[in-house]
Structure formats: structure tokens, C-alpha cells
Amino acid sequence: MRKAGLLAALAAVPLLIAGILHAQDAPRLRGPEPFTKEVVAPPMQRAITNDVRVRRNYPDQPPLIPHAIQGYEVSLNANKCMACHSRKYTEQSQAPMVSVTHYQDRDGNTLGGLAPRRYNCVACHVPQTDARPLVENGFTDMDLLTEMEPQTGRGRPQ
Numbered sequence: 730m731r732k733a734g735l736l737a738a739l740a741a742v743p744l745l746i747a748g749i750l751h752a753q754d755a756p757r758l759r760g761p762e763p764f765t766k767e768v769v770a771p772p773m774q775r776a777i778t779n780d781v782r783v784r785r786n787y788p789d790q791p792p793l794i795p796h797a798i799q800g801y802e803v804s805l806n807a808n809k810c811m812a813c814h815s816r817k818y819t820e821q822s823q824a825p826m827v828s829v830t831h832y833q834d835r836d837g838n839t840l841g842g843l844a845p846r847r848y849n850c851v852a853c854h855v856p857q858t859d860a861r862p863l864v865e866n867g868f869t870d871m872d873l874l875t876e877m878e879p880q881t882g883r884g885r886p887q
């Protein structure tokens with residue numbers, strides 16, 4: 730019993746080493762320079778602000794922000810986002826209204842105003858930049874997956 734355990738542990742060693750070597754190949758956010766060297770920060774990436782609403786990757790995804798948000802205050806005193814996205818102001822702003830979930834607490838009770846857990850909009854909604862991705866993204870849209878499925882009817886709801 731003991732021997733088997735030892736053998737298993739030994740067998741894991743090459744895997745561990747391979748893992749460490751692989752981790753070193755992975756792109757690092759701070760770039761190729763060692764952390765002991767001070768380098769000039771790269772310029773900020775340009776935000777995409779073309780006002781074109783982005784398709785969601787799945788129905789419950791918080792939609793991405795397609796406009797500039799620089800300088801928009803979200804603090805104890807003010808929530809700039811709600812100056813356009815609240816029900817009251819959508820007519821004059823022509824912004825899509827926050828959905829009803831933003832007025833509900835976690836138990837599904839509808840509140841009189843914006844739910845505190847939905848106050849900090851940018852915890853869930855983010856703008857995009859035109860930066861080159863650090864790693865390739867292999868995400869496949871659900872619709873594409875169902876299109877590729879052979880039309881046998883198997884595994885489909887009756």
C-alpha cells in the first residue's frame with residue numbers, strides 16, 4: 730500500500746515539472762521583463778465607443794458598454810449611469826432601460842428603486858478596447874453549436 734503511494738507520488742513529478750515549464754510559457758500581464766526591472770507603462774488601449782450595441786454571448790450576459798464612460802461618477806452621492814438608464818430618463822436619453830432584475834433583491838422581491846447589489850454598474854458591465862488579446866479565445870456561440878449538430882432529432886426535447 731505504502732509502496733504504491735510512493736510510486737504514484739514519483740509518477741506525478743514529471744507532470745509537475747511540465748506544469749511549471751508550461752506556466753513559464755504563458756503570456757504574462759507585466760510583459761517579458763523581469764519584475765525587478767522598472768519599465769515604462771504601455772499606453773492605455775483605446776476604448777471602443779462606436780455606440781453599436783454588442784450581441785450577448787448568452788442570454789444572461791450583462792451587455793457590454795458600447796460608449797465612453799470616462800469621468801462618469803458612481804459614488805455614494807451620484808450614479809451617472811442612472812441619469813440615462815433609469816426608467817425615468819430613458820425617453821430623453823434614448824438609452825435602453827436597466828432591466829427589471831436591477832430592481833430586485835436576491836430573493837426576487839421587487840424594490841422601490843435600484844437594488845443596492847446593482848448599484849455599482851461596472852462590477853458587471855464593462856467597456857471594450859481594441860487591444861490584441863493575450864491568448865486566443867476559442868469561445869463558440871451556442872447557436873453555431875446547435876447548427877452543427879446532426880439533424881437526427883436525438884437528444885432534443887420531445
Ligand code: HEC
Nearest residue numbers: 780782783792793794796798801809810813823824850854
Ligand atoms: C448620456 C447618457 C448615458 C449615460 C450617462 C450612460 N449611458 Fe449607457 N447607454 C446610453 C445609450 C444611448 C446607449 C445605447 C447605445 C449607445 O448609443 O451607445 C447605452 C448603452 C449601454 C449599454 C448596452 C446595453 C445593451 O443592451 O447592449 C450598457 C451596458 C450601458 N449603456 C451601461 C452604462 C453604464 C454602466 C454607465 C455608467 C458608467 C452608462 N451606461 C452611462 C446612454 C448612456
Ligand code: HEC
Nearest residue numbers: 789790791810814825826827828830846847848849850853
Ligand atoms: C451584479 C451584476 C450587475 C450590475 C451591478 C448591474 N447590472 Fe445591468 N445587467 C446585468 C445582467 C446579468 C443583465 C442581463 C440580464 C438581465 O437583464 O438581468 C443586465 C442588463 C442590463 C441592461 C440591458 C437591459 C435590457 O433589458 O436589455 C442595461 C441597460 C443595464 N444592465 C444597465 C446597468 C446599469 C446602468 C447598472 C448600474 C446602475 C447595472 N446595469 C448594474 C448585471 C448587472
